[in-house]
Amino acid sequence: MNKSYNGRFTPRPDAVRAAYSAEQVLQAVDEAVRTGKRIAVRSGGHCYEDFVTASDVEIVLDVSQMNGVTFDPEHQAFAVEAGATLGQVYKSLYYGWGVTIPGGSCPSVGVGGHIAGGGYGALSRLHGMVVDHLYGVDLVVVDQHGRARRVVATRRPDDPNRDLWWAHTGGGGGNFGVVLRYLLRSPQAHGKDPSTLLPTPPATSPGVTLTWQWADVDERAFTTLVRNHGTWHERRPRTRLSSSLALSHQATGQFQLLVGVDGEQGDVGRLMDDYIKTVTAGVGAAPATTRSDQPWLTATLGAETYAGGTPFKSKAGFLRRRWTDRQIAVVHKYLTDGDQRWGASVYVSSFGGKINTVAPSATAFPHRDALFSVAYDVYWSDPADQDEINWIRRFYQEVYADTGGVPVPGDANSGCYVNYPDADLADPKWNTSGVPWHTLYYGDNYPRLRRIKARWDPGNVFHHSLSVRPQA
Numbered sequence: 001m002n003k004s005y006n007g008r009f010t011p012r013p014d015a016v017r018a019a020y021s022a023e024q025v026l027q028a029v030d031e032a033v034r035t036g037k038r039i040a041v042r043s044g045g046h047c048y049e050d051f052v053t054a055s056d057v058e059i060v061l062d063v064s065q066m067n068g069v070t071f072d073p074e075h076q077a078f079a080v081e082a083g084a085t086l087g088q089v090y091k092s093l094y095y096g097w098g099v100t101i102p103g104g105s106c107p108s109v110g111v112g113g114h115i116a117g118g119g120y121g122a123l124s125r126l127h128g129m130v131v132d133h134l135y136g137v138d139l140v141v142v143d144q145h146g147r148a149r150r151v152v153a154t155r156r157p158d159d160p161n162r163d164l165w166w167a168h169t170g171g172g173g174g175n176f177g178v179v180l181r182y183l184l185r186s187p188q189a190h191g192k193d194p195s196t197l198l199p200t201p202p203a204t205s206p207g208v209t210l211t212w213q214w215a216d217v218d219e220r221a222f223t224t225l226v227r228n229h230g231t232w233h234e235r236r237p238r239t240r241l242s243s244s245l246a247l248s249h250q251a252t253g254q255f256q257l258l259v260g261v262d263g264e265q266g267d268v269g270r271l272m273d274d275y276i277k278t279v280t281a282g283v284g285a286a287p288a289t290t291r292s293d294q295p296w297l298t299a300t301l302g303a304e305t306y307a308g309g310t311p312f313k314s315k316a317g318f319l320r321r322r323w324t325d326r327q328i329a330v331v332h333k334y335l336t337d338g339d340q341r342w343g344a345s346v347y348v349s350s351f352g353g354k355i356n357t358v359a360p361s362a363t364a365f366p367h368r369d370a371l372f373s374v375a376y377d378v379y380w381s382d383p384a385d386q387d388e389i390n391w392i393r394r395f396y397q398e399v400y401a402d403t404g405g406v407p408v409p410g411d412a413n414s415g416c417y418v419n420y421p422d423a424d425l426a427d428p429k430w431n432t433s434g435v436p437w438h439t440l441y442y443g444d445n446y447p448r449l450r451r452i453k454a455r456w457d458p459g460n461v462f463h464h465s466l467s468v469r470p471q472a
């Protein structure tokens with residue numbers, strides 16, 4: 001039962017425990033503590049690093065069969081079981097109540113890890129992070145006597161377990177216990193009608209895709225396009241238009257600009273056309289243009305066919321400002337080196353909007369000043385091949401050469417996303433900034449997370465290479 005999306009890892013646990021109920025989760029955790037075995041919980045299996053698949057994990061607790069989506073009248077919130085995939089959640093919430101969460105774009109990602117780390121997607125500029133709608137968590141924790149027990153923690157100001165809710169608003173999966181259910185209700189929502197308690201998605205999702213052939217694009221054209229994209233978003237951090245530059249390596253022949261907008265309000269066509277005119281101004285090379293106007297759910301679920309299993313390494317960074325021209329030159333250099341790197345790409349997604357309206361300490365996710373989320377990915381065929389990993393390490397280090405090889409929070413950068421974990425950040429060979437990995441992920445929120453860890457997982461039962469360390 002290897003459900004690891006990343007083929008870089010080959011898990012070999014002693015046992016995989018598939019849980020169908022809270023009782024079975026309690027039993028599996030209890031068994032691990034009693035026998036002194038390392039346990040790791042898996043939901044959708046999409047982790048970038050070996051948090052679930054490390055060679056010393058002895059019991060994998062798989063909760064993917066706990067995937068129901070219901071309305072819980074006791075909490076007046078949607079109860080989403082932690083094994084559900086984003087696709088299951090989008091379908092169930094939309095068909096059942098006409099609502100949604102502003103989560104990620106890949107339907108097979110599991111909410112178990114996704115929500116605990118923050119969760120963002122195409123609707124986040126309008127509706128914020130998923131954790132901005134998290135009312136509570138229902139989970140299994142292990143106390144100082146090694147006893148597994150179930151606890152519910154909510155954002156209610158008078159809830160004595162409130163800190164445990166806060167830890168799940170960006171603290172990341174695999175840190176505090178086993179989440180059974182996420183309870184979701186928007187903070188401003190009131191009343192008892194479920195269809196008003198989470199965001200309503202637009203009926204349609206108008207989109208435009210511009211595709212350039214690498215053969216038509218020289219470095220000057222590339223620089224102009226990437227600079228225009230960055231400048232446009234810097235000037236309009238709050239618009240409802242979102243766009244991603246999907247910069248595939250030249251070995252693939254082409255790269256794209258994907259533009260989407262909430263189709264409900266105003267003159268969508270004009271907003272898109274003005275945007276495209278500004279971003280392509282002075283580029284010269286003409287892209288192929290494809291327009292679509294699909295029902296929201298169809299566009300959101302997409303046509304995902306890839307089931308994972310290929311080795312990959314990802315690195316990431318939040319930007320407060322667009323890349324500098326020096327950084328764009330580095331990106332161009334690496335994306336045009338040879339014709340073999342079919343699996344390499346850089347994704348620059350617009351961030352900001354409603355995400356920026358929340359204080360950095362209101363949730364454990366601190367990157368509230370970020371305008372762009374950038375992901376640097378490379379996929380390859382042979383799991384034993386180290387060449388691609390070293391290539392992306394050098395690439396990333398050069399992009400962030402001015403700040404010790406990593407996006408140190410400051411004027412230009414806003415650190416890294418815990419849902420895109422990168423073990424290199426804890427390695428002084430690749431992070432020469434002197435800024436520890438936990439500051440990159442959590443900023444000033446780390447000391448509070450450590451206190452919460454000490455209270456709720458005093459025996460450090462739930463840990464991995466980048467987990468929150470209990471306060472000494």
Ligand SMILES: Cc1cc2nc3c(=O)[nH]c(=O)nc-3n(C[C@H](O)[C@H](O)[C@H](O)COP(=O)(O)OP(=O)(O)OC[C@H]3O[C@@H](n4cnc5c(N)ncnc54)[C@H](O)[C@@H]3O)c2cc1C
Nearest residue numbers: 043044045046047082104105106110112113120173174179
């Ligand atoms: C192809 C792809 C696309 C992505 N797109 C986006 C995106 O658009 N937006 C975005 O925000 N993120 C995105 N991500 C990142 C994604 O949010 C994280 O990889 C997330 O952690 C995956 O969760 P999972 O449950 O599928 O993974 P898993 O590997 O099952 O778990 C990841 C971590 O969470 C822990 N965990 C899992 N379940 C539980 C639980 N029930 N209780 C406690 N801890 C748990 C695990 O132990 C592990 O540490 C993407 C990832 C991939 C691979």
